[in-house]
Amino acid sequence: MIRGTVRQVAALRWRTGGLLLAVLVIVALPYMIMRGGSRQALDAGELVTRAAEVQALVYRIADQTYDSEAAIQHLLADDPYARGEETVQNAERLVPNLLDQLHRLVADNAEQEHLVEQLSAVENGRLALLHQALQRYKHNDAIGAGQALRDAGNLFRIDDIASRLVGSAELQLQHRREAAQQLSRDSSTALALTAIAQLVMLTIVVVVSERQIGKRLRAEIGERQAVQRSQMILQAVREPIALLDNSLRTLLVNAAFSELYGVSEDSRAEYLDDIGQGAWADEVLQQRLRDVLLRDRELWDYELTQRTIDGVERHVVINARRLQQQDSENPVLLLTVSDVTARALVEQQVKELNHQLEGKVVQISDVNRELEAFSYSVSHDLRAPLRHITAFAQKLELHLGDDVDVTTHHYLGVIRDASQRMAQLIDDLLVFSRLGRGALRLQAVDMQSLVDEARMLAESEVPDRHIEWQVDPMPVVVGDENMLRTVWQNLIGNAVKYTGQTRTAYIRVSVEHGESGDFEFTVSDNGAGFDMRYVDKLFGVFQRLHKASEFPGNGIGLANVQRIVSRHGGRVWAEGEPGQGAQFHFTLSAVEPPVANEWVSP
Structure with missing residues (x-):
């Protein structure tokens, strides 16, 4: 119903707009055409009047000049009635004013303005010679006065310029008459077109009105049908x-x-x-x-x-x-x-499950605390015998002194190295255990600074080696900075370690932004590599694919890497070939990592 009302209002607005447009075309358009024609006719009349004024001014200027010359000639002929001086003075006073008026009239016509400038120059020169002739006459120099009068007529001719100026005004007048005639024809055409437009608009208004009436009838029928459908839907819900x-x-x-x-x-x-x-x-x-x-x-x-x-x-x-x-x-x-009866029952079950889950969380927290205490106890209890073994081996070596044979010295060294290796294994195992229990301290981490730090640390341990690095610009991610530092130190440290038997080590650290939005980091080297048949053992605790005599280590670094990356919601994998190097990849989310499931450290 509301939609039908909106359509009716819209139709009414369109119909009203059409009627207003028709009124505009029928009434306002002829008025605007007639008004425009009248204005153009007035403009044309004004232009005709201006052309006539130009001609009159040119004739007056020429008459003033010729009257001055005639008056001087009468003076030279001793005409007692000649008023030569008064006539020349009148010309000198009136002609500049007439030239100024002429300048203003032709200011919008460049050609006529140029002719007026020429006429001004000629008039000024001719009046100057007439004035000279009058002065010579006053000084009884009739011959000089006659010569000045002849020079004025010969040097400064105004007939040609005046004729051209009058002809230009007549030509402009003719053009304006033709434009007026064309305007009259255009007005007649516009009126005819306006009459046709009026007929067309009236026809359109009639047709549109009939259509709107038909649409309104159909809309009312559709509205009744829509009400019926709405009632059917209401009853079916x-x-x-x-x-x-x-x-x-x-x-x-x-x-x-x-x-x-x-x-x-x-x-x-x-x-x-x-x-x-x-x-x-x-x-x-x-x-x-x-x-x-x-x-x-x-x-x-x-x-x-x-x-x-x-x-x-x-x-x-x-x-x-x-x-x-x-x-x-x-x-x-x-x-x-x-x-929502079913939903209420489900919510009740969820509450019960949450209560049970809270109990499980408490139990897990207790187990974690027990494991922490156990780890501390194991660490303390295992380190004490190791310290005794190391101390008594050193004491035994001092007790035997310099007389100890090579075999005994070797055995004591094996005891001492084994105890130190055992202590390192205990420390690494405790670190691995803590990585599974500690909370993530999420923050913005600059991976570039971590890569540079790990690179400098690895190079400081092998100062005599030649390593060529290729490091891509690294992004900023969200994660635990200390844990991610451990990842880079292990991966870059392994790349440096396992390229130790190559003459020149090539290590590349790269990153790609995947389609899923995650960052994929890669550390590649040209070192010893590994057999892909044993790739599953790489990330196990204390799993090694090379002998300790070839490459030192405890086999727990990659396990730490996998645990850290997993807690950040990423994954780790490796590719390699014996003697051809290896590539280690891991991914991190470009946004805040999901909350990883906490587990109890073994």
């Missing part, structure tokens, strides 16, 4: 739905509501607290529903335990919101009910 008035009386209920609470689908004006044999008698709920109606507060996920008409106690979640009716000022209440 298995979630109980009811529509209540402002007194909490039923206006409409669907089949699910009727089935659950025993109310007829056709019932009207039945109070909510009388439905379902008191299922809705909860006073708090009714007050909340009234608040929804009065204050337009939506009710979300209100949990209630109800005994429905079938005698079953159900856990339900109630939602309600206020709706405004189009044909009434009184609001209505849309009420929906969700049966």
Whole structure:
């Protein structure tokens, strides 16, 4: 219904817009054309007047000049009525003003302005010679005055320039007349086109109006069909739905509501607290529903335990919101009910499982503390005999002095080395155990600084070796800095160690950003390598693929690497070939690593 109303409003707006456009075309457009034609006609008249003024000014300037020359000639002829001096003075006073007016009139025409400048130059020169002729006449130099008068006519001719200027004005006048005629024709054409446009617009308005009427009739039919479909959907929904008035009386209920609470689908004006044999008698709920109606507060996920008409106690979640009716000022209440009995039972089971899990966590914490105490005890109890063995071996060697034979010296050295190796194994095993129990201290870790630190540490242990490094720029990740430092020290240290028998060691540290968003780090070398048939033993505790006499070590470093990377949510793997070097890979998430499962250290 709302959608149909929106369409009707939109259609009305389009129809109104079309009518306004038609009015604009029919009324305003002819007015604008006539107004534009009138303005252009006035402009053309003004231009014609200006052309006539240009011609008149040119003629006046020429007349003033010729009058001055004629007056001087009368003076030379001893005409008693000649007013030569007055005429020349008038010309000298009027001609500059007339030239200024002429300049202003032709300011918008470059060609005429150039001609006026030439005319000004000629006039100024001619008036100057006329003035000279008058002065010579006053000094009784009639011959000089006549010569100046002849020079003025010969040197500064104004007829040609004046004719060209008048001809230019006449040509411009002719062009303006032709433009006026073209404007008249254009106006006639525009009026004809406007009449055609008016007919077209009126036709469009009529056609659109008829179509809109037809669309409105079809929309009303579609709206009735939509209401029927909405009612079908409402009745088919298995979630109980009811529509209540402002007194909490039923206006409409669907089949699910009727089935659950025993109310007829056709019932009207039945109070909510009388439905379902008191299922809705909860006073708090009714007050909340009234608040929804009065204050337009939506009710979300209100949990209630109800005994429905079938005698079953159900856990339900109630939602309600206020709706405004189009044909009434009184609001209505849309009420929906969700049966969450099964969910409530699951939540109860989850609570019980959580309680059991908390007990298991306590047990695991106790076991971890016991293991910590056991590790400390084992470490202390094992180190004491080792210290005794080492101490008494040293004392025995001192007691025997320099007379000890080579075999005895060798045996004492084996005892001493074995005890030191055993102490190192105990320390490594304790470190491996702590890696599984300690909490991750997550922070931003600059892998570049860790790689550089591990590289310098490894090089300091073999200062006489030649190693060529290739290190890619490393990213910043989120992880435990101390643990990741251990990873790099083990992998780079192994690369340096297992290239010890090569003349020139080539070690590359690279990184790639995978499609999954994880970083894949790789440490490659050209060292001893390994047989891929035994790759599964690489990351085991105390597992070694080379003899201790060839390459020293305890076989626990890669186990530490695997445990650290696993706790960061990544994985570790290796590739190699005997005598051809090895590549060790591990991955880390580009974001904060997932919380790894804590386990009890063996």
